[in-house]
């Protein structure tokens with residue numbers, strides 16, 4: 001598939017299966033070396049004519065559980081379309097009293113509580129070894145840009161939705177929610193939010209040299225509050241629709257400017273070339289088929305012709 005010159009990709013989470021204010025152009029059904037994405041990727045046009053790509057993380061009809069999301073295919077397909085910056089949305093539990101259901105947050109740190117059952121690297125199963133830097137798991141330039149823009153949008157039209165900054169999110173395996181003991185433990189670790197989706201997505205975006213940030217939308221208080229019920233799916237569903245409507249509004253307000261910022265390049269500068277010192281030196285043991293596979297996401301380092 002040819003690059004569509006789409007610079008910005010959006011990953012929609014629970015409740016967010018489409019965006020507003022965009023002109024649908026086509027659905028791209030892209031097969032990658034890691035299989036097909038969660039859903040055909042919608043290529044849409046903004047009022048200026050710039051294009052964005054949208055993928056529904058759990059499929060258009062929410063048929064893919066968090067542990068089974070084909071995250072490598074999602075990230076690889078977005079990269080193949082030309083995407084350089086990913087704006088991901090996620091429904092999350094709140095581990096802090098001040099982050100009420102209905103509030104939004106942009107995290108800067110992650111604690112990994114997935115169980116090793118999700119393929120978490122493009123290099124897994126290949127003869128090439130790479131160690132991506134992940135100390136700052138989100139793209140801080142993109143995060144800073146979003147903090148200003150999302151806050152402005154929420155203040156103007158967010159109906160009182162508060163934005164929290166610089167938060168730490170736990171990514172658990174699921175699909176069951178946490179126990180009270182786990183929820184309390186995550187608070188003692190300094191975590192503020194919890195979901196089941198930000199990993200391995202953020203790791204894979206880093207390996208593909210894509211700027212990645214998450215807009216976390218709180219649906220519930222998880223299970224740490226002493227005299228409250230523990231979280232249930234029906235509780236999550238009560239807030240999900242309002243959060244998704246607000247997410248669509250935020251996306252519609254910022255995507256044009258995000259495309260512009262991405263085309264000017266500054267918010268992408270952290271990622272460009274970031275893998276060059278992460279990939280172990282080429283040796284005779286690297287198999288041609290692996291080099292070819294990795295060229296799909298990192299053509300500048302894996303040119304099969306060399």
Ligand SMILES: CSC[C@H]1O[C@H](OP(=O)(O)O)[C@H](O)[C@@H]1O
Nearest residue numbers: 013014066090091195196197236
């Ligand atoms: C529907 S509750 C749990 C589910 O919701 C979140 O999904 P997403 O991050 O895609 O919005 C959470 O991570 C779980 O997968």
Ligand SMILES: Nc1ncnc2[nH]cnc12
Nearest residue numbers: 091092093194195196222
């Ligand atoms: N409490 C919670 N735990 C994990 N993922 C969630 N997504 C929404 N609420 C959640």
